[in-house]
Amino acid sequence: MARWFAGEGDAFRLLGTRCSRCGAVFFPREDDFCRNPQCGDGELSEVALSPRGRVWSFTDGRYRPPAPYVSDPELPWRPYTLIAVELEAERMVVLGQGAPGVTVADLEVGMEVEVVSGVLHEDAETTWTTWHWRPLGVRA
Structure with missing residues (x-):
């Protein structure tokens, strides 16, 4: 894999x-x-790939995505931020979630962000990891 x-x-x-x-x-x-x-x-x-890039676009996800996205239908849905980032050296755009606590109010097109590890979902046996985008200077 x-x-x-x-x-x-x-x-x-x-x-x-x-x-x-x-x-x-x-x-x-x-x-x-x-x-x-x-x-x-x-x-x-x-x-x-480059660890940094600039915000190309962003939005918030206010709906529960369909499978294979993993979420507990018993829990209330929490919106998340989606950020499209143009990578510094490669000049390609990569989509990912904002780091926990990052909202659309924290973002501007053109601002510098960095890739960080994050948790997509976890249960009693497994933690599924992913990447998040975090504005420079913001620590989780």
């Missing part, structure tokens, strides 16, 4: 793949072929 992220603390990074022939970078990872239609299909290698 392909990994989407790795590391902890300041070393936490999203993982993508880079084509050796055309240099295109992909997220989520691509392990079978180069997605660039003009490429002759170079070798793909794992790369850690």
Whole structure:
């Protein structure tokens, strides 16, 4: 199974793949072929993506998403913030949730954010991890 992220603390990074022939970078990872239609299909290698980027767009999720999103239907729904971030070096946009406590009122298009690890869901046996975007200077 392909990994989407790795590391902890300041070393936490999203993982993508880079084509050796055309240099295109992909997220989520691509392990079978180069997605660039003009490429002759170079070798793909794992790369850690930029830890920072700038807010490209944002909104709040005020509805309970359908499966496979995991949420307890017995608990009241809590809105969450969705942030589209243009990565610093790759210049690609990656969507993710805002870190806990980050609301749309805290965000502006163009502000700098960083990727941090987060919890998507947990139960008695398992904690499912994901990535979150956090404005620079904000600590959870």
